[in-house]
Amino acid sequence: MGDELFAAATYIAEQLSDGFHNSNLDTGELLRKSGYAEDYIRAYFKKITGKTPGRFLRETRIEHACFMIDLYGGVLNMSEIAEKCGYLDYVYFSKTFKAFKGVSPKTYRDP
Numbered sequence: 001m002g003d004e005l006f007a008a009a010t011y012i013a014e015q016l017s018d019g020f021h022n023s024n025l026d027t028g029e030l031l032r033k034s035g036y037a038e039d040y041i042r043a044y045f046k047k048i049t050g051k052t053p054g055r056f057l058r059e060t061r062i063e064h065a066c067f068m069i070d071l072y073g074g075v076l077n078m079s080e081i082a083e084k085c086g087y088l089d090y091v092y093f094s095k096t097f098k099a100f101k102g103v104s105p106k107t108y109r110d111p
Helices: 002-019 027-033 038-049 053-072 078-084 091-103 105-109
Strands: none
Touching: 002 027, 002 038, 002 053, 027 038, 027 053, 038 053, 053 078, 053 091, 053 105, 078 091, 078 105, 091 105
């Protein structure tokens, strides 16, 4: 069972990493599809990654947002970058970005 559990958690991590740009990505749905109880697979995921699936997804999105800002900050506006990182609500994106990075996306772009 250990190998199957690890494979399920790895699959969830891969889906979150590959699908972060999808605003409809549902961590709960991924957990349910794992075949394990949601709380059990969530706890195991946190044990091996150090993060809940939700935090893993938010960090992935924000790290990609930083990459996008660094590369395209002069070409794309912040709302476009937010959307490409899975955030349809710019205000929520900005709050989440600031919670992880300590500065707003605009301040990150224009220090």
